[in-house]
Amino acid sequence: MATARPSSVFISPASLKMGALVVFIALYTAYSSGPFVWVAMMSLRTTTEIAADPYALPWPLHWEKFASAWTDSNYDAYFVNSVTVVLAAVAILTVIGGMAAHCFARYRFRFRGVLYFVIFSTIIFPPQVTVIGLFQILVEYGLYNSRVGLVLVYVSIQLPITIYILEAFFARIPNDLFDAARIDGYSEWSIFWRIALPVALPAISTTIILNTILLWNEFLYAVVLITEDDKRTLPLGVLRFMGDQLEDVGMIATGLMIAIVPVVLIYVFFSERLIQGMTAGAVK
Amino acid sequence: MSRDVNAPATAHAEAAQEAERDHANPFSAIAIFLLPALIVYAAFTALPVARTFYNSTHLIVPNRPAEWVGFTHYVELWSDQMFWKAVWNTLTWAAVAPVLEVSIATLLALALYAKVPFSRFLRVAWFTPVLMSYVVVGILWMWIYNFDWGALNALLRAVGLGDWARPWLGHPDTALPALIAVTTWMWTGFNMVVILAAMSSLPSEVLEAAELDNCGWLAKLWFVILPLIRPTLLNLVVLSFIGKMKIFDLVWVTTQGNPLWATETVSTYVYKRAFQWRTFDLGYPSTIAVIWFVIVLAGVLGLTFLFRQRDRLEY
Amino acid sequence: MAVVALDTICKRYPGGSEKAVDSVSFTVADGEFMVLLGPSGCGKSTTLRMIAGLESISSGTIAIDGDRMNGVPAKNRDIAMVFQSYALYPHMTVRDNLGFGLKRRQTDRAEVKRRVEEVAASIGLTDYLGRKPHALSGGQRQRVALGRAIVRDPKVFLFDEPLSNLDAALRVSTRAELVRLHRALTATMIYVTHDQVEAMTMGDRVCIMSEGRIAQIGRPMDVYMHPASTFVARFLGNPPMNLMEGAATETGLRVNDAAVPVATILNSGSAVTVGVRPEDLVPTDKADNALFSGQVTGIEPLGAETLVHVDARDGSPPIIVRGPREVAARLDETIHLACDPAMIRLFDAQTGIAISSKELA
Numbered sequence: 004m005a006t007a008r009p010s011s012v013f014i015s016p017a018s019l020k021m022g023a024l025v026v027f028i029a030l031y032t033a034y035s036s037g038p039f040v041w042v043a044m045m046s047l048r049t050t051t052e053i054a055a056d057p058y059a060l061p062w063p064l065h066w067e068k069f070a071s072a073w074t075d076s077n078y079d080a081y082f083v084n085s086v087t088v089v090l091a092a093v094a095i096l097t098v099i100g101g102m103a104a105h106c107f108a109r110y111r112f113r114f115r116g117v118l119y120f121v122i123f124s125t126i127i128f129p130p131q132v133t134v135i136g137l138f139q140i141l142v143e144y145g146l147y148n149s150r151v152g153l154v155l156v157y158v159s160i161q162l163p164i165t166i167y168i169l170e171a172f173f174a175r176i177p178n179d180l181f182d183a184a185r186i187d188g189y190s191e192w193s194i195f196w197r198i199a200l201p202v203a204l205p206a207i208s209t210t211i212i213l214n215t216i217l218l219w220n221e222f223l224y225a226v227v228l229i230t231e232d233d234k235r236t237l238p239l240g241v242l243r244f245m246g247d248q249l250e251d252v253g254m255i256a257t258g259l260m261i262a263i264v265p266v267v268l269i270y271v272f273f274s275e276r277l278i279q280g281m282t283a284g285a286v287k
Numbered sequence: 288m289s290r291d292v293n294a295p296a297t298a299h300a301e302a303a304q305e306a307e308r309d310h311a312n313p314f315s316a317i318a319i320f321l322l323p324a325l326i327v328y329a330a331f332t333a334l335p336v337a338r339t340f341y342n343s344t345h346l347i348v349p350n351r352p353a354e355w356v357g358f359t360h361y362v363e364l365w366s367d368q369m370f371w372k373a374v375w376n377t378l379t380w381a382a383v384a385p386v387l388e389v390s391i392a393t394l395l396a397l398a399l400y401a402k403v404p405f406s407r408f409l410r411v412a413w414f415t416p417v418l419m420s421y422v423v424v425g426i427l428w429m430w431i432y433n434f435d436w437g438a439l440n441a442l443l444r445a446v447g448l449g450d451w452a453r454p455w456l457g458h459p460d461t462a463l464p465a466l467i468a469v470t471t472w473m474w475t476g477f478n479m480v481v482i483l484a485a486m487s488s489l490p491s492e493v494l495e496a497a498e499l500d501n502c503g504w505l506a507k508l509w510f511v512i513l514p515l516i517r518p519t520l521l522n523l524v525v526l527s528f529i530g531k532m533k534i535f536d537l538v539w540v541t542t543q544g545n546p547l548w549a550t551e552t553v554s555t556y557v558y559k560r561a562f563q564w565r566t567f568d569l570g571y572p573s574t575i576a577v578i579w580f581v582i583v584l585a586g587v588l589g590l591t592f593l594f595r596q597r598d599r600l601e602y
Numbered sequence: 603m604a605v606v607a608l609d610t611i612c613k614r615y616p617g618g619s620e621k622a623v624d625s626v627s628f629t630v631a632d633g634e635f636m637v638l639l640g641p642s643g644c645g646k647s648t649t650l651r652m653i654a655g656l657e658s659i660s661s662g663t664i665a666i667d668g669d670r671m672n673g674v675p676a677k678n679r680d681i682a683m684v685f686q687s688y689a690l691y692p693h694m695t696v697r698d699n700l701g702f703g704l705k706r707r708q709t710d711r712a713e714v715k716r717r718v719e720e721v722a723a724s725i726g727l728t729d730y731l732g733r734k735p736h737a738l739s740g741g742q743r744q745r746v747a748l749g750r751a752i753v754r755d756p757k758v759f760l761f762d763e764p765l766s767n768l769d770a771a772l773r774v775s776t777r778a779e780l781v782r783l784h785r786a787l788t789a790t791m792i793y794v795t796h797d798q799v800e801a802m803t804m805g806d807r808v809c810i811m812s813e814g815r816i817a818q819i820g821r822p823m824d825v826y827m828h829p830a831s832t833f834v835a836r837f838l839g840n841p842p843m844n845l846m847e848g849a850a851t852e853t854g855l856r857v858n859d860a861a862v863p864v865a866t867i868l869n870s871g872s873a874v875t876v877g878v879r880p881e882d883l884v885p886t887d888k889a890d891n892a893l894f895s896g897q898v899t900g901i902e903p904l905g906a907e908t909l910v911h912v913d914a915r916d917g918s919p920p921i922i923v924r925g926p927r928e929v930a931a932r933l934d935e936t937i938h939l940a941c942d943p944a945m946i947r948l949f950d951a952q953t954g955i956a957i958s959s960k961e962l963a
């Protein structure tokens with residue numbers, strides 16, 4: 004070891020510290036990113052190739068696996084389901100969450116504090132306490148096994164955090180702005196659409212991205228509320244796919260990549276905004 | 288909207304006037320803005336919660352009216368070994384994971400705070416796992432823990448520790464720690480980003496003052512930086528605690544509570560009792576949910592109180 | 603035509619213990635420039651916002667041109683308002699900021715465009731029409747705020763401290779521009795400020811408020827010359843009016859050692875507060891009949907004039923004299939001050955309310 008040899012003039016304590024730091028960072032980065040690299044490589048290799056050597060580089064690149072994963076299973080349906088459910092839920096969330104947040108930030112009314120606290124405290128509820136009742140209620144409403152039902156449930160589970168993030172932002176918009184718009188002749192409703200929403204666009208886009216990712220990955224409510232194959236969302240589909248193709252590691256890896264890629268694409272384009280959204284609740 | 292209840296004697300004369308609209312807070316606008324959210328909240332959050340509470344004192348069997356059974360479910364739960372096993376596992380998870388996540392995250396944040404090269408890239412890379420679905424993560428880590436060709440065992444064999452190789456998720460002793468390692472993998476980067484943000488927003492005068500006091504690097508960390516970002520750290524611990532108390536997806540995808548209930552969590556147990564075991568009674572799992580709700584609430588309040596208390600003692 | 607009439611307006615905010623505005627009544631004539639002046643927190647903004655329809659009125663009535671406005675929302679009152687913070691829409695260009703209110707009322711796009719450009723030209727904003735507010739200087743933002751009001755051609759203009767975010771030089775020039783604008787538009791304007799210079803220079807009339815109530819209304823010079831109370835006397839004028847203790851006598855008034863030939867309705871011997879503006883005090887040699895004698899404790903040359911602080915060292919408040927550029931007084935010397943009896947104002951020693959007085963021949 005370097006420290007055991009005081010004669011070594013080339014390794015100073017400072018560079019030793021630096022070296023330890025680099026090793027620590029490298030190890031953690033391998034732990035953090037290694038799994039992705041591995042699955043990405045496997046997604047481009049056939050199961051036979053993987054069985055021969057699980058860690059070899061992907062060569063030749065079997066891009067056709069993505070096409071067959073799409074066609075040979077229900078992947079296209081899962082994907083479309085996920086996209087429609089998530090887009091619908093996020094659109095509704097943005098509008099009604101924005102409206103409620105605007106209301107909390109802008110107006111003073113009786114029970115304002117109580118209502119806000121009740122909605123916000125839902126953030127700590129364990130999902131078990133809603134999921135059974137939800138199951139019964141959706142069955143009674145005829146919304147069990149329906150994408151509409153899932154959309155509404157998704158809206159309700161993301162509503163508190165959406166209102167929380169947006170309210171904090173709306174509250175920082177000066178009131179004079181709204182008063183000016185009132186005097187300019189606009190109704191409360193058009194002030195919301197023409198002033199509050201555009202001015203709060205950074206926060207709005209943060210919540211849109213955050214909700215998109217979280218709902219794209221949502222599993223518990225989907226698995227309880229959706230059992231028919233043609234209504235499954237992507238996380239359920241991936242699991243189903245794994246159940247079907249238990250030994251076909253190469254194809255499962257391809258399936259995983261199909262689920263990962265949209266998230267990574269959003270991440271690549273909006274990483275700052277996304278990080279901001281994910282951490283919004285954690286920073287006081 | 289809100290009226291002055293203590294209006295003086297003129298209240299009578301003013302009453303007619305006060306009936307006129309409150310221009311600053313028009314009731315109709317408030318109602319329109321709030322109503323959709325309140326309806327969704329009432330129908331899909333408040334009502335289900337109330338329903339679960341109602342269930343917990345009833346026997347809920349399909350095609351039959353709910354039957355009041357008093358607190359028999361609660362009594363039964365008291366002697367339900369599997370429930371207590373699940374509680375133990377979940378609490379272990381919720382106690383260990385936050386500490387691991389936040390402490391490793393602090394080290395990583397310090398590394399980036401010390402301005403190592405590529406810090407922007409590293410920040411983005413370390414954050415990535417938290418964006419993945421637990422389903423994807425679960426499958427991926429099942430492979431990594433695979434006995435024959437999994438990455439972990441391959442690594443151990445490659446460095447000559449082949450004896451340590453084992454089916455990590457298949458053994459009751461290692462299954463839970465293995466899963467805790469997965470959540471740590473997912474959430475540490477997230478915690479790191481939050482901590483780094485807190486560090487970056489520290490007033491630079493404080494750090495410079497410490498510099499002038501000839502503080503060593505470690506002393507600066509221990510006596511200046513950590514105390515200052517303490518609220519953030521505690522916040523993250525609470526957040527991580529809440530997350531682990533809810534954990535379901537990862538377990539469901541990987542082990543479904545096996546082997547030998549070593550990874551059973553309260554969430555998976557509720558799910559099994561409600562939707563899998565074909566007991567067809569929603570009452571008992573509702574009771575578990577209610578009890579768990581109370582425990583989580585107590586945990587969060589307890590942690591908050593504990594941290595508050597210590598803060599008060601210190602300052 | 604736009605006459606704004608307030609009749610015993612009161613405002614109590616929910617949860618507020620005191621009335622923020624208490625029984626305020628005044629009428630602003632058509633084309634009049636009315637200034638609401640008072641210290642911070644006295645209820646000026648609240649009054650203005652009730653006129654605008656941004657706050658509800660707890661009691662009393664507001665009428666514009668005889669029409670009761672209490673229940674009418676802001677958008678239907680045909681008023682325009684300029685805010686202290688300007689409140690420009692940050693996501694819109696100057697053009698859209700100016701046109702936003704017009705578009706709501708006027709559907710003809712071409713007409714909106716023509717009007718916006720006309721107003722932009724008149725206040726020198728033509729080159730900035732495409733910019734967003736964050737790319738403008740403070741003065742330019744203020745102009746946009748002003749233009750947004752002008753473009754609407756409202757019945758009544760309301761201003762809430764529109765100049766207080768400008769630097770001193772810009773404030774002076776904008777003040778003059780606002781006066782010019784008022785003449786050009788001959789519109790009714792109500793202007794809130796805590797700055798007495800703005801009030802004195804711009805207002806046709808000034809309404810001075812204190813703790814939610816009206817202290818005095820009148821033309822600026824009248825208010826300055828004849829303050830209705832010691833509050834107004836001290837609030838208006840910089841430095842404020844000097845207040846001294848005095849007493850009524852058989853023959854007039856006694857202030858310190860001086861017998862002042864001023865007639866009052868007061869009984870002989872009753873106490874009175876005597877007010878004299880700093881510019882009305884002059885040094886005198888006649889020590890035995892001086893209104894005030896004391897030591898010079900400070901000399902402040904301001905360029906055009908000099909302020910001299912005089913202290914009697916007997917516990918009474920020090921006096922400030924406004925003298926010419928060069929004053930004879932030296933620090934620490936004792937001087938004697940006199941004044942034209944016509945310039946003396948009297949106030950009730952208890953209530954501070956003005957007492958009418960007359961100079962004896």
Ligand SMILES: Nc1ncnc2c1ncn2[C@@H]1O[C@H](COP(=O)(O)OP(=O)(O)O)[C@@H](O)[C@H]1O
Pocket residue numbers: 615616618622640641642643644645646647648649
């Ligand atoms: N929205 C409000 N809620 C409660 N009290 C208010 C509100 N706005 C103003 N006040 C109170 O009313 C009084 C008058 O305020 P304001 O009209 O803004 O004063 P000014 O404009 O003269 O400085 C102050 O005491 C202030 O604290």
Ligand SMILES: [Mg+2]
Pocket residue numbers: 646647648
């Ligand atoms: Mg004000």
